[in-house]
Amino acid sequence: MKNHKPNEEQLKEQLRKLPKMEDKRSKEEIYKQIELKIYPDEEATRKKRSFVWIPMIATVCAALLIFVIIQGQDFSKNYDQSTSELADESSMDSSEKFDNSNDEIATSEEADVMEEAESFNENEMHDTAYRYLLDTDDTQSASYMAFLTEQAQHIVPVTILNNNFSYSHISEYINLEENGLYDIGISDMHFERDDKQVRATFTDSFELQQSGSNSSNFDKIITFMFQPLGVEEIQFENRDPILNEVDMSNNLYPLSPIEQVPYKIYQYNTGLDWFAAKNDGTFKTLTVALEEMKIAEPEFNVRPSIPEDTVIDTKDQTADQVFVSLSSDQIGENQSTVQMIEAILATASTYGYQEVLFSIGMDQIGKYDLSQPIQTTDQINVIQ
């Protein structure tokens, strides 16, 4: 028998001899295509969108019609229950009820309907499988608070979506010790808010030693608490030495805007993940901030919010919208990718962008539809 095993040198030689594949398109043709993609004609885009939507809407309508007809025929007993379940897409309880009705189903037609419903539930489960740290709905009733991390190198802002929230009862909403968060003394202050007017009072238990870094941290925490509410200054009802370094007239404390903040992920021991704003450094552009977000700071329990090997491109689409392209082997259907998207949305918000259009090689991750621009938000680290 002949020995057909080629040696490595022969193989290398054969690989080198594989034919050169040539791109038959002209340079001009390629450039035109690229230009079209970079600067798409808005009119063409609008037309294209309307053409895409028409068959989509038609398909959805047809599917709904079929679903209603089948339900009317075969699910007459359960009609009221199942339609209400369909309407309440986010209710896990209702999907459980729907699953229970599976036992009663015998015909294959009914089984098909069940499959459809189950796959719908799977999608729902897929969405709820991730933990989300942002709330992109414009919630009027949100309250904001912020904490220092254990070594005070980062600030963790939180958004509390509860109408009954009071700053002095923050411990009912979050376990600060377990999460390695430090309240600079906010729970020892009293705040009264009337729309964009805030009056603040230091209680007797407020104790924060006066120092440059404490003053700076106090300023940032107060800013993170009230700037998202559109508050520009705080009226202090009494004085504390911590305010000595601030130039105030009539006890009016001016708030500076939250600008140019890269968000990374802070996790203390086995506590939860939180987006943490860097407390120092200057990040003049979004691109610089995104590059910073690739850097781990293990000494401060901070992980990168963007994989370290990511190739990042950004481009302003309009004054309000930025295009962000990210390439990394680690991007995929996982929690880290959800966190990356959310960290970028939070960061882009501090650069004045209203929307981010992502290109990460995926059209959907969790609840985020990446084929469309996504609204940025300052509602970060949401707790109910």
Place this chain on the structure above:
Amino acid sequence: MKTTFEELYYKYHQDLFQFIFYMIKDKQQTEDIVQEVYIKVLSSYQNFKGESSEKTWLFSIARHVTFDYFRKLKRKRTKFLEFFNWGEEGEQLKSDYQEPEEYVMLDDQMKQIYQCMEYCTNDQKQVIILRFMQDFNINDTAEILDWSTSKVKTTQHRALKALQQCMMTSYREEEGYHEES
């Protein structure tokens, strides 16, 4: 932007096309991916700091874009297979792209090596393309892939082994077929 594109085009276009084509073996898709690479390169060209060579940087972006394509393809494929509930049979379904005209002109041995590249993993494939078809040295290959040089060497070794194995199997099958007939 046009000037930058033209410079890149003259210097690297055919190499870029070649690299992406041999990764995915589909000319039409290659054309789309090459365009995508240019878009990324042109929109981030001002950020290129010259820490690596221009060619290494370009190929590193090409590699990322190609792997994004693989991920998209995998997701589409998984959804498709789940939809029709084809398990293993579905896994063996072949893609519908045609071999390029350049393939038809090859002799049997070269056809075999062309086909056997598909028995390598994507990581192995990119190493052998960069090393032997694009003539990058070990250090540049490591830089493009963001790997250590030892990982490049190991992957290269495994890729060549996989190719050898595939070539041997193909010969045996061919001999068996001739003996039977």
